[in-house]
């Protein structure tokens with residue numbers, strides 16, 4: 001599981017996370033919602049140690065993420081992450097994109113790496129695109145590639161940072177379908193999202209972020225249907241139309 | 242002029258010497274590129290570093306190289322240093338000047354190529370568990386190489402053409418050789434026409450080879 005305890009994070013003088021506590025159990029889907037700049041992305045970056053933290057601790061399984069002698073590259077093998085911008089590697093084919101990390105990070109043979117990559121690409125519906133170059137594909141396809149690329153590392157957890165917000169509206173559905181598929185596989189996920197209906201449907205827990213703190217957390221029913229806090233109500237009424 | 246009679250025979254007899262000159266031209270251009278590339282990497286890193294001194298030193302080199310005529314640089318290396326008792330051979334003077342300019346231009350090319358790779362490529366690769374070395378080796382540098390490949394080819398062609406300034410310090414590259422041969426035979430026009438054709442063939446050959454290689458090694462479709 002992922003345990004986040006009293007995490008503080010600043011960029012210079014700007015305190016972005018002001019004491020975040022959050023537990024994510026194995027198999028759980030946690031959605032994170034909240035206004036722009038409330039620190040949602042920053043939290044994900046802190047979980048996989050792309051950003052250092054200034055206080056508190058984050059424990060993934062039994063790895064203390066920000067402790068001095070933690071092997072953070074090893075940690076990142078457990079945590080798949082997909083970004084708002086899909087960041088395909090444009091010089092590699094779709095198959096090479098998904099096979100690169102299994103090959104160089106996990107040290108698999110080219111054959112084994114390609115096998116895993118093919119399996120994951122088929123899983124996200126890109127079975128007919130192995131030799132295509134990503135820049136020739138739609139945003140939705142590239143985002144599914146990014147998901148397959150992360151899955152090919154066989155991570156225990158997946159972190160999603162607004163993976164649909166840079167997409168044309170008609171491409172959002174195919175990416176959300178892929179996330180549903182992962183949920184059905186039992187993947188543990190943290191999804192930062194603006195898709196409230198989707199969060200309601202797939203989440204076990206929803207956390208509402210406000211100015212670097214979790215303002216309200218609970219089941220989708222509690223937070224999205226019957227929010228207790230005024231700020232949550234305001235936020236929802238703003239984004240729901 | 243209207244009754245100028247072309248005499249090609251002399252030129253053909255001297256062809257081996259012209260080829261020798263062409264060889265020296267290629268020699269100095271290739272070497273000045275290789276050394277220029279090595280220094281350019283250092284200059285680019287220096288300019289992107291956090292050390293004020295390194296930034297200043299690299300920027301000065303780059304600015305002077307890009308904003309002064311190659312002719313002056315060759316004169317500086319040959320006559321300028323000569324005045325201080327440092328006597329470079331014509332070859333070495335031209336070589337040094339070309340290295341100086343190549344390094345300055347390529348440093349900017351490298352820096353631009355590096356900065357054109359989005360930072361998010363780095364985080365995406367990192368998030369897959371790659372070490373910093375692996376990120377550069379497999380993700381950043383291959384993309385950067387594509388972007389600097391054609392500018393590097395152009396710089397090489399520029400070096401070939403600029404090495405013709407060797408004529409002014411008595412270097413025996415293609416232009417110097419041509420100058421010498423025409424002055425003893427008085428077939429000025431013929432010699433310079435043949436030399437021009439040779440330059441053209443060499444640079445065309447370089448450009449074509451370079452784009453053939455590019456087609457083979459760059460499979461994706463980013464420029």
Ligand SMILES: Nc1ncnc2c1ncn2[C@@H]1O[C@H](COP(=O)(O)OP(=O)(O)OP(=O)(O)O)[C@@H](O)[C@H]1O
Pocket residue numbers: 011014016034035036037038039040041042043
């Ligand atoms: N690398 C950085 N350097 C400095 N400030 C940063 C950096 N990254 C984020 N910030 C700042 O931290 C705050 C929180 O940013 P963050 O990206 O976590 O917000 P967010 O909740 O994900 O917002 P959004 O919904 O717009 O994505 C913002 O004010 C942002 O400007």
Ligand SMILES: [Mg+2]
Pocket residue numbers: 040041042161162
């Ligand atoms: Mg964000």
